Amino acid sequence: MSSAFEVRGGNRLKGEITPQGAKNEALQIISAVLLTPEKVVISNIPDIVDVNLLIELLGDTGVKVNRISRDVCEFQADNIDLKYLQSPEFKKKSGRLRGSVMIAGPLLARFGEAYIPKPGGDKIGRRRLDTHIIGFEKLGAKFVYDADDNFFRLETTGLKGTYMLLDEPSVTGTANIIMAAVLATGTTTIYNAACEPYTQQLCKMLNSMGARISGVGSNLLTIEGVTSLKGCQHSMLPDMIEIGSFIGLAAMTQSEITIKNAGVEHLGIIPEKFSQLGIQMEFRGNDIYIPSQDSYEIQTFLDGSILTISDHPWPGFTPDLLSIVLVVATQAKGSVMIHQKMFESRLFFVDKLIDMGAQIVLCDPHRAVVIGLARQHQLRGITMSSPDIRAGVSLLIAALSAEGKSTIQNIDQIDRGYQYIDDRLRKLGADIKRV
Ligand SMILES: CC(=O)N[C@H]1[C@@H](OP(=O)(O)OP(=O)(O)OC[C@H]2O[C@@H](n3ccc(=O)[nH]c3=O)[C@H](O)[C@@H]2O)O[C@H](CO)[C@@H](O)[C@@H]1O
Numbered sequence: 001m002s003s004a005f006e007v008r009g010g011n012r013l014k015g016e017i018t019p020q021g022a023k024n025e026a027l028q029i030i031s032a033v034l035l036t037p038e039k040v041v042i043s044n045i046p047d048i049v050d051v052n053l054l055i056e057l058l059g060d061t062g063v064k065v066n067r068i069s070r071d072v073c074e075f076q077a078d079n080i081d082l083k084y085l086q087s088p089e090f091k092k093k094s095g096r097l098r099g100s101v102m103i104a105g106p107l108l109a110r111f112g113e114a115y116i117p118k119p120g121g122d123k124i125g126r127r128r129l130d131t132h133i134i135g136f137e138k139l140g141a142k143f144v145y146d147a148d149d150n151f152f153r154l155e156t157t158g159l160k161g162t163y164m165l166l167d168e169p170s171v172t173g174t175a176n177i178i179m180a181a182v183l184a185t186g187t188t189t190i191y192n193a194a195c196e197p198y199t200q201q202l203c204k205m206l207n208s209m210g211a212r213i214s215g216v217g218s219n220l221l222t223i224e225g226v227t228s229l230k231g232c233q234h235s236m237l238p239d240m241i242e243i244g245s246f247i248g249l250a251a252m253t254q255s256e257i258t259i260k261n262a263g264v265e266h267l268g269i270i271p272e273k274f275s276q277l278g279i280q281m282e283f284r285g286n287d288i289y290i291p292s293q294d295s296y297e298i299q300t301f302l303d304g305s306i307l308t309i310s311d312h313p314w315p316g317f318t319p320d321l322l323s324i325v326l327v328v329a330t331q332a333k334g335s336v337m338i339h340q341k342m343f344e345s346r347l348f349f350v351d352k353l354i355d356m357g358a359q360i361v362l363c364d365p366h367r368a369v370v371i372g373l374a375r376q377h378q379l380r381g382i383t384m385s386s387p388d389i390r391a392g393v394s395l396l397i398a399a400l401s402a403e404g405k406s407t408i409q410n411i412d413q414i415d416r417g418y419q420y421i422d423d424r425l426r427k428l429g430a431d432i433k434r435v
Pocket residue numbers: 024027098099125126127128168169170171172173313318319320341342343
């Protein structure tokens with residue numbers, strides 16, 4: 001049985017917290033070690049379930065893994081066991097996380113074959129792989145789907161660069177296509193590419209390995225293929241989703257928190273969205289200082305109408321922080337419409353917040369209106385289950401601000417993406433126990 005968090009809410013937290021390395025960057029970067037037989041050293045690796053699973057999976061395929069410390073690891077992919085990729089063990093293990101889909105691009109580019117099981121990750125709506133597969137096909141790969149097995153097989157006698165306009169700027173899809181194209185012959189142009197810091201970091205790493213990628217940071221990437229890549233060293237950025245979660249946590253629990261080494265220049269529009277909820281913060285060099293605030297008031301649009309916060313591909317607001325924004329809005333003054341455009345099952349967790357006393361109208365699977373309680377009364381602690389990683393942390397934030405005891409079950413979901421979260425929150429003064 002999965003463990004649970006027992007939380008007694010109401011404590012004001014105080015102190016400093018340092019974000020972990022970025023989960024979604026780590027999944028791309030660690031997949032990229034398959035592109036070279038030389039040593040790659042990666043640092044600031046988050047010690048979380050999803051990343052550890054991917055590292056284990058690479059080890060199983062024959063990559064030499066030397067975990068120098070919990071956050072530094074050396075990889076060398078000089079002897080890959082391609083047969084393992086067709087085994088039931090590989091299917092089972094790789095099916096447990098979304099990130100494993102990104103080993104396909106490098107394997108296809110370097111060995112001419114790859115296998116993709118039905119990917120795991122959060123059950124937050126349909127999560128199609130069309131962008132990945134169509135991209136590989138455009139580069140000249142043949143795609144076979146085994147319906148009995150739920151297994152995709154890709155093969156090629158040599159990838160060839162081409163122009164492609166992606167149907168949608170899929171984050172993992174773009175990363176996969178980039179990793180395939182770096183070793184293709186000729187030039188690949190990817191238009192409507194995802195350009196999250198995760199992907200920018202991947203391109204930076206690949207260029208340091210000898211790849212020739214230009215347009216990094218934009219949605220138009222040009223990749224001149226090379227015949228081989230060499231080893232490199234790479235360090236992960238701070239996890240921007242963790243940073244957003246901590247900003248929300250501070251506001252909701254009226255806490256004074258400093259987020260250390262927050263990689264402020266890479267946060268895009270994230271701080272701005274929390275400011276729209278009325279949360280004050282101060283940038284002190286690379287740190288973010290959030291003062292204890294008795295109240296915060298949601299802004300309106302310029303014409304006085306109710307604010308909408310919605311997700312959008314980068315540089316828009318990441319969907320991974322909408323659940324956090326939603327929970328923080330429950331104690332604000334004012335109202336906000338949360339519009340989750342990308343995923344259709346990510347807002348259902350609001351029923352738990354409603355049970356806790358929040359005022360929320362779920363309009364449809366994509367939209368919820370939050371009417372802030374303005375601290376007129378506190379949320380009440382309840383027993384609940386964490387449906388996905390970000391809803392899980394949102395419920396944790398709600399529980400930390402609530403009156404009385406809450407129990408959050410299914411916290412494996414939270415452990416997928418937040419490193420030692422209970423220990424780190426306890427150091428800030430939270431009353432949280434793993435049971
Ligand atoms: C391991 C990893 O990195 N996971 C992230 C990655 O998932 P992932 O790469 O799986 O997500 P995608 O970018 O492919 O798309 C996510 C969903 O949004 C939809 N979509 C996407 C783009 C668009 O313009 N319109 C649209 O509706 C897609 O159809 C899909 O249902 O990116 C998501 C979107 O930022 C994040 O939530 C995930 O945390």
